[in-house]
Amino acid sequence: MNKAITDGVLLMPPAFEAGLDVWSSGNGTPGSDTYDGDMNVALVPADQDFSGCLELQKTDAVQKIRYMGETPLLPGCYLQIRVRVKAISGNLPGLRIAAWAGGAGGAHVEGVAETGPATTLTTYGEVVEIRAIVGAGRRGGVDMPWGAAALYGHFGLDLTGPSGGIVRIDDIVIEDVTSYFLRDMLSLVDVRDYGAYGDGIFDNTAAFTAANTAAAGRRVLVPAGSYYLDDSVTFDVPVEFEGTVMMPEDKMLLLTRNCDLPSYIAAFGSEELAFRKAFQALLNNADHDSLDLGGRKVTLTGPVDLAAAVPNKTSYTTRRVIRNGQLNASGGASWDTETVTSQATYSAGNDKTLSNVVNVANIPVGALVEGTGVGREIYVKERNIGAGELTLSAPLYGAAGAQTYTFRDFKYMLDFSGFSKLSKFELNEVELQCNGLCSGIRMAPSGVAFALHKSLITKPKDRGLTSIGSGCQGLLVDECQFLSDEDALDVEDRVSIAISANANDVKLRHNRATRFLHFAILGGANNIVTGNHFFQGDSVPGGVRSAGLILADNVTSSTVAGNYIDNCFVEWCNERDATPDFSTGFSFSALSLTDNIFLSGDVSSLFSYLVVKPFGSGHYLNGLTVTGNKFRSTGSSIDRVERVDASLAALDHGKAKDVTFAANTFHQVAVQVANPLRLSLGAATAAQTWTADLDGALPFGGQTRAVESVVALGALETGSGAGHFGAPHVLTQQGPGADRIDLVWGTPVSGAVALVVRMDA
Template sequence: MNKAITDGIVFMPPAFVNGLDVWSSGDGTPGSDTYAASGSAAFVPADADFGGCLELQKTNATQKLRYMGQTPLLPGCYLQITARIKAVSGPLPSVRIAGWAGGAGDVHVAGLTEQGPAVALTNYGTVVEVSAIVGTGHRDGVDMPWGASALYGHFGLNLEGPNGGVVRVDDIRIEDVTSVFLRDMVGVVDVRDYGARGDGVTDDWAAFEAADNAANGRKVLVPEGTYFLGETTSMNSEIEFEGTVSMPTDKMLLLTKNFDLPTYIAAFGDEALAFRKAFQALINNSDHESLDMGGRKVSVSAPIDMQAAVPNRTSYATRRVIRNGQLDVKDSPAWDTDTFTSQASYDPNDPYKLTNVVNVANIPVGALVQGSGVGREIYVRSKNEGAAEITLSAPLHDAAGTQSFTFVDFKYLLDFKGFSSLQKFGMEDIEFQCNSRCSAIRLAPSGATFSLTNCFVSRPKDRGITSIGTGCQGMLIDGCQFLSAEESLTVPERASIALNANANDIKLRHNRATRFHHFAVLGGDNNMVLGNHFFQGDSVPNGTRSAGLVVIGTYTSSTIAENYVDNCYIEWTNEHDPSPDFTTGFSFSAMSITDNIFLSGEVAPWFSYIVIRPYGSGHFLNGLTVTGNKFRSINGYIDRAERVDTSHAGLDYNRCVHVVFEGNTYHGVSAKSANPLRLRHSQNTAAQTWVIDPGGELPFGAKARGCDSVMALDALRTGGEAIRYATPYALVQQGAQQDQIHLKWPEALKGTVSVIMRIDK
């Protein structure tokens, strides 16, 4: 780069032979005295060393020589002023290059260094060369860094020391030496050339903006140093950081050309800080819909409050994605779980509120609520300190009155709870390496379509993904691995949960989860759980197992299909019902469990793969499809594949409707349940009443409420072997358990029939 060549700018002042009327004895500004006819200076046409030169007698304490032309000082341009001088007679002075800085409106720019280093003349007739470099940037080798305010200079030299001496000065040269400071003369713009100091104190924002504006397709270079940026800084050019930047939390660094985490790490020098600032830019920059972590591993020593990283936003609803990296949790007391105990009151008529909460200010939003009558995965969604109220993520099933509640605040690697609403936010191809120190993700209290795709949630201490409200609406979890921190523990010792949801329309597809207490706790309707593999066993003989999938709610309208349910079970419950007794509605309805693989080993005989756990009386099955599943127990038989957990209440089998339980296969399972259930009954002794017993194979041990058909498979005979052509009628709900059907014949007969019976009508 040389502006004299590329732009035709004339830096070189005229030779002395052209006259001394443009050479000032002052600052060089218009109207200052010149050396023309001054009596102290004259042109010498034939000096032995210089040829034509200026002979000058020192008459002032500081004898100035300034070219009165305005030598332009351009951003990114560096000028070297050089003078050759020798002493002729009299006292020997010192000499230095000097100048006068002019700004807009031809006003002097004060506070700048306006002279170079002094050189003493020690001998007569010896030629000494003095020089200094002036430019906008504070760079090594620049004697006069003038920044962006100075637009031009009047340059020359100063003579200092005793008066009376005579010197001769060769023609002064001013040359563009910018190329000395540029490693790539065409492709790089250095922020120091536009006034950046890099001292960590001076606000270099304007210099960054100026360098970006001047780049025009070139790369902006940030050399070594710490550059404080006091305002939001937007860089539209490609940028390279050798130094780092610092800026207030509420100010943003917006990098549009190389918007990726490695660049932000280079910019801020701290991985966790860089991640926060890059997220801040992602939420505030319309030029990018995603942040690429570039495969980087980011070490994190404290929870990342994602909303605090973006203080100008409390909600967001435009699609944004973070992808391709790892967040690695380091040991720190910042991950320690906080536990609070407080008295509060609960009224089932206002089911989402705790009132009269003692010390409500101490209880964090997002804390897990525990207490008598509190179901699983209920969180503090919000609080009103003035009213001493807490809003819950779900109702309580049996907590009417006043009691002491426990609030457990897990710490999360990424915490979105500060957003009032967050929508269309996703994360792809990321490993959340929790290292048994913290949980992974806490969602915002509200929002829709959060997605996690092809990610690893590795060894979360307590939770993988937590929804504290409805921020899980339409959540998409696809192709992810959830790896428990509790693999070495037996099932009863485990407490961690891979994920929970409270809102509707959750899609869990093709994920894998290992040895959590639960894989998923789903509290909403219209869910699709497809193609997942979740397993939770241990090696304890006749061991207990926990639920892999917990579905909370009566009318669920959900599909559970093509999963591998390994050493755990599906639990269907209504523990978030504030008035659990059935009075109106659909009760346990609209559930489809289809084409799954159910496998267990070394479990207790009473273990089952599908468990319904009612809270409150009067509930019944009203639309359940269980078809095409493969039930297999190894290393020991189990009694049945499905059962009702009557710890709190049972089901009303007199009201079962629309239950389909067929096409399943059973291995290592004693009761091969089906509805409708087809039985072959052989009556060897003639009798007028035949007792058709299902042998426990009606689903859930329900009652025999219907008989679809009775077909004789051979001749019906009397006790005397006479063949009869007769038709029976059926009495349903017979026997002590009301699970038998009695066939009534016109007379005592014997033979074999095929009977189709069912638990619904």
């Protein structure tokens, strides 16, 4: 590039013979003295070395010669000033290229170098050429770096040293030597050309901004060095980083044309810092919906507080995605769980609040709450230090009054809990390698449609994906794997949980989870759990098993379909009721388990695949469909596939409604239940009352509340052998357990009948 050629920029000053009224003995600024009429100078039209030159006797300590024209210094241009000089007589002076830097409005640009390297004449008649390069950037070979503020210069030379000597000076040459410094003349803009300086101290904000403006679609180069930025910078062109940048945590580097993690790693050097800054940019960049990790494996030495990484945002509801890479936990104490104990008061009348909390400021938001009467996966959602209160993610079923609670703050690789609300955020094809050091993801206290797609959470220490409030509303988890760090432990020793959620409309689809204490705890309603494979066995003969899926809302209105539920069970409870005793409402209602594979191996005979656990009295089944499932026990038989955990309270079977338990298959199950239940009943000798004791053949040991039909199987005969064609009347809910049926005939008869019995009304 040569601006004199390409843009017609006038760089060369006129020859001395054109007149000395444009050559100043001062700085060259308007009004400064010129050499026109000076008795100590003369024009020499012919010289054996110079075709025409200026002869000058040095009379000042620093004899200045400056062209008074304003030679432009354009952004990205580098000018070389050179001149040939020879001594004629007298003292031999020193020489150097010199200039005056001018800025906007004719102001002098202070603090920049205005002289080039010095040379001393040593021989009379010897032609010596001196030269210096001036430009905006601090590059190797640039003698006078002036930065972006300098717009023009008054160029010339200085004679230094002893006075009295006479020299002859050839015409001064100013030429564009930008090509010395450009690597790619067609497509690359170097930030140094706009005043950037990579010493880690100088503020390069203005230089970076100017380079971006000048690039006009071309690439910008950040050469080797450490470039400090004191303010946010946006690049709307591609940027190549050979050097790195430094900036305050609250300032942003927005790479709108290469908003990907490899570019931010190149920019910041540190992978961990680059991930935080790239996420910061993602939430402040309207031009990109996603942060591509570029397939990189990023090592994290501590939890990433994502809200702290974006201090200008307290909430975010525009779709954003992190995709395509691995995050790997490494390090030590920064991942340690923080445990705090404190006394607090709970009242069912204010069912999501702990009040009068001692040392409330010490309790972290997002901590797990443990104590008497506290259900599983209850977290601190908010903290009010002034009021001494904690807001909880869900009510407590039996914690009325004051007690000491334990609060455990697990450390998560990706922690969104600092946002007040986060919606439509996704992770796609990302693996979180927790390595047994930490947990995976903690969601924001509120928000809608957080999504995890085709991702892995590998070896979380405590939790895989955790909701501490309603940030799981509409949660989508699709085609993911949750790989436990507790594979080698027996079931009873495990503590980790893959997924916990509190709000409604959770969808868990086509996931795989291995040997956690629980696969998922869902506290809301309207959930869809389909196509998942979760298994939780161990090698203990006759061993216990833990719940794989826990539905913690009795009015669940959920579908569990097409899953492979392996060596674990579905638990349905109401442990998040502040008043767990039933008084009004729907009780245990609206659950559908269809077309699942239930498998267990070498378990206790007391194991069951579906467990209903009331946490208060008076509850009943009010809408349950269990159809098309395959129940199979291997290695040992089990008593039944379903049961009530009555450790706290029993179900009221006398109120059961709308229960369908049909078209299932059973292998190595002693009692194969159904509702409606089809059975045959007969008497070999004539009897007026026939009794059918169902012996637990109705689901959950339900009561015989209805008989749909009684159909004779062949002839019925009286005691005399005569045919009997009358119908019996039916007495239901007989016996101590109300699970017996009596058929009462008008006269004693013998024979057999087929019955259809129901446990519900």
